Amino acid sequence: MHSSAVLPGRRRRGRAVIVGLLSSVLMITAGVFAPVTSATPARGLAPLPADFAWGVASSGFQSEGSSPDSNWLRHVRAGRTHDRIGGSVDFRHRYRQDVALAASLGVKVYRVGVEWARIEPRPGVVDRAELAYYDDLMAAIVAAGMRPMITLDHWVYPGWVADRGGWASPSTPALWLRNARRVVDRYAHLHPLWITVNEPAAYVMNEIKIGAIAPGEVPAMVDRLVAVHREIYRHIHRRDPAAMVSSNVAYIPTVEPVLDTAFVDRVADSLDFIGLDYYYSISPANTDAWHAITDELWLAPVAADGLYHALRDYARRYPSKPLYVVESGMPTRDGAPRADGYRRGDHLRDLVYWIQRARGDGVDVIGYNYWSLTDNFEWGSYTPRFGLYTVDVRKDPSLTRRPTDAVAAYRRITADNGVPGAYRPTRPAETCSLVAGLSSCVDPVR
Template sequence: MTAIGKDGFDLTRRTMLAGAALGLAGATTSPAHAYSAAQSRRTRPLPSDFLWGSAISAHQSEGNNTNSDAWIAENVTPTVFKERSGDACDSYHRYAEDIALAAGLGFNCYRLGIEWARIEPSEGHFSNAELDHYARVLECCRSHGLRPIVTFNHFTTPIWFAARGGFEVADSPDLFARFCGRAAEHLGGLMHMATTFNEANIQLFVALFPLAETVRNAAQAMVDACRRATGSPRFSRLAFADPAISTPLMIEAHRKAYDAIKAVRPDLPVGLSLTTTDIQPVGENSLASQYRDRLYGDWVAAGRSHADFIGVQTYTRLLVDSRGFVAPPEGAEMTDAGYEFYPAALGNTIRWAHGAIGKPIFVTENGIATDDDSRRIAFIDAALDSLGDCIADGIAVHSYIHWSLIDNFEWTSGYDKHFGLAAVDRRTFRRTLRPSATHLGAIAKANRI
């Protein structure tokens, strides 16, 4: 992992993928010849209820999420964040503009997050005003013909929750389930589907990487600064918690939240979203299967018992030999986030989820960081080809949701990584559609793959 400027280290989930090779040479940033839009084949009609859409998260787009643990972490010294989220994309106030943008492209669903830190600003005290705000957001989706897919937690928690120890405290599952139940009760029938955690296995993903001592020390120094800022020696952020302690508690939290949502909305499909990197073996005695087991752990069992569907979230592949991660092939194209351009990973992870968990599959995130929009179009086409091959083989896949609708705050790497179908002016907040947006929208309108 390399430092970004003088202010922080790149520890985002998407850009963590770039650390798999950890200094190994071999890849380039020149466009690969393996994928092109011309290869796209769109002849197979899909069911009328197939979901096409784009994703957005609360903290990354809303702005001024001042009561969250992420806001504290961004603003302490030292920090691993390159810059502060600040106003983000001002989607808290401009949500109607974003929703209209998505609907105008021809999508029929909208994946978004509700922010726990806003809804329960202090322990046990819920804000009806904020719940009403999110109800208006969902009503706006419905009025534009978009079915809302709601994420109850997208990496952030309230400050009070982090200060008491986050998901490293025994009663944390009950607190998370209480929040989910209260939100589900208020938002009622406005939700079309929901997931508890975004990428529930994120900590197991991070644990796969042999982080350099300087990076570990920098992250620990930031957490220590958060503890001083909150006056709590127990401060714990989800992404930096000890997975040996927090993962079992998060699995319990998912199960209890699933039950709590179902108690008030028994008909609402509630799923499990996972980070589903395509781990491929290289050579003899590859450790790929062991790495795969470590990535998913006991979340596979949780998906089988407490999920109506699995949310697949895939960006690339990782290569593993008998010693660990290896570099991408010589000459492989790399995205701006620093990992290999490999859209076929989507089909491979769909096949993994189908075989390992056996629940209906929804692609809830797939995308690319690039400032060359022609490569985004090529990525989308090739990813959809791999998804189409899965459907042709009889695998039930029910959505393609692109990350993201707009360029937004990409965690520790700030605003430098552009995943959006639309660019956002950081001063005026003006949204400008890229050609990839209308390209994907045309595919969605045709509903063929």
């Protein structure tokens, strides 16, 4: 998941950034998008294909607990986050329980991270006990009838790599690839889906925010992420020629086509599918998306029709690539009802409706992962809750997984391969969505 914690005083600046970006993009996109026609009204939904991949998503550092030394653990210990991570939801020791919860939803994909900091705690030293943990985790996922989606880098690297400069150091790509090849060689026989680098643009932003790199070092970090992605893509395909490999993108409303020039465009020939994460929307009537870069994520708008526009945008820009929603969900504040009245189950059904609409309009979307199976450490805070199962880390020492209304909704969705043909969203489409810039406004969907 993207970053949710910021240092005090960033909120007003964040809003100014979003408003400024919106103004700029409204002018730019008029020359970027070709003339379009209005979308056809819905006549009724077809279910998704039998091989559509329903899944859930998580990350290592955010959920495992028992965190070894890493760049992010140091960030927490330095007091630069709202909460201490502690044991998080203790996925490290409760993974069998969580795998069973995922399987009970009827999903077929479970996204997990394999943490470099956990398996190589010191340079060249491999922790065999931690490798055995990941071996057992992968075996449990497969035994439960699911396919692993393995993330090689979810923004976390060993403390000793941080000591050497992290992504500011030219030595990091070789070290990263040594570890990534180890993981690939160990699990390629399971034919997992692969995510090489989680949300590259957000990764860079977080490295700046925590002081790991200076703004002037951004081009070098991006170049290094491009290089390691391309190299590990080749290695994965040597081990498993039929592998499906991507790097998921945090879809930023209005500006994503510009952001994609830095990474996605440069690795497009080494992406087997476009992985995207969709969370927040923007329109002239609601520009509160700026909350997404502050510590109040639950106040950001989450209009579900924005997912349709993000999918359609990628289908137009990368027409030969299938699309997979690697992350999507809705934040609440400590599990309390949202101010806009949107319930998690309704939001999930609405998102699936728009996926079905996209498929009906010819968009080759092949999978969807809900973020996340359980609440977890949202990069600095336990306040934002995204889980299908809620866990009160701060007040419940038993870390009980309590189902939200979205659990029953997801079970019904996976059983029926979508929402019913007569379903209509609980919220109308935005009058002028700007998720994909002017394209989504002048080519609306009803």
